[in-house]
Amino acid sequence: QQPVQSPQAVILREGEDAVINCSSSKALYSVHWYRQKHGEAPVFLMILLKGGEQKGHDKISASFNEKKQQSSLYLTASQLSYSGTYFCGTENDSGGGADGLTFGKGTHLIIQP
Amino acid sequence: GAGVSQSPRYKVTKRGQDVALRCDPISGHVSLYWYRQALGQGPEFLTYFNYEAQQDKSGLPNDRFSAERPEGSISTLTIQRTEQRDSAMYRCASSYGTGLTYEQYFGPGTRLTVT
Numbered sequence: 001q002q003p004v005q006s007p008q009a010v011i012l013r014e015g016e017d018a019v020i021n022c023s024s025s026k027a028l029y030s031v032h033w034y035r036q037k038h039g040e041a042p043v044f045l046m047i048l049l050k051g052g053e054q055k056g057h058d059k060i061s062a063s064f065n066e067k068k069q070q071s072s073l074y075l076t077a078s079q080l081s082y083s084g085t086y087f088c089g090t091e092n093d094s095g096g097g098a099d100g101l102t103f104g105k106g107t108h109l110i111i112q113p
Numbered sequence: 114g115a116g117v118s119q120s121p122r123y124k125v126t127k128r129g130q131d132v133a134l135r136c137d138p139i140s141g142h143v144s145l146y147w148y149r150q151a152l153g154q155g156p157e158f159l160t161y162f163n164y165e166a167q168q169d170k171s172g173l174p175n176d177r178f179s180a181e182r183p184e185g186s187i188s189t190l191t192i193q194r195t196e197q198r199d200s201a202m203y204r205c206a207s208s209y210g211t212g213l214t215y216e217q218y219f220g221p222g223t224r225l226t227v228t
Binding site: 002029030032034040041042043044047049087089091100101102103104105106 | 117146153154155156157158159160161169172204213214215216217218219220221222
């Protein structure tokens with residue numbers, strides 16, 4: 001089952017904050033976040049594991065609420081370089097890593113000067 | 114160091130022909146994943162390998178699709194009797210460890226067009 005990402009798209013001014021959500025109907029073991037710029041390969045941002053992790057580096061952080069089967073990606077004081085499509089990829093708790101990642105449809109983020 | 118490489122980068126083929134897509138992972142990476150990505154969509158998992166062993170084939174759309182990684186390094190995704198619906202970007206990714214708790218490094222992809 002594909003995770004649902006929201007919003008589908010967001011336009012921000014440079015310096016504003018954004019939150020991107022990822023929800024699953026299945027119990028999750030891990031959530032992966034990637035950013036993809038137009039015409040390029042997805043680039044890894046972070047992995048969050050079951051246990052209610054929070055992670056962050058620079059001005060990008062994320063949380064994972066396993067009970068709610070949700071993860072959120074937080075972009076603080078956005079920079080022009082943050083523009084792109086953000087994907088969450090989920091690993092089901094029952095899969096034992098054998099099912100691969102299931103990616104959402106993506107959230108398009110546009111940062112304007 | 115060198116990242117994941119894929120060849121060819123672009124492939125145009127006629128319906129009914131077979132195609133072979135190659136992935137060369139980052140040196141030392143033991144896991145290799147194949148995805149298909151439609152325009153404007155997220156990557157769709159196809160299959161993956163730990164070393165030379167194929168772990169899961171359930172994402173392969175049908176029996177026209179097969180993959181191998183005979184020596185635990187380079188992998189080939191083969192599509193037999195291609196159909197127009199097979200047109201997509203095919204990406205591979207590799208990771209340092211087994212299991213899904215390691216970051217995946219994606220290659221540039223092969224854009225397949227079936228005419």
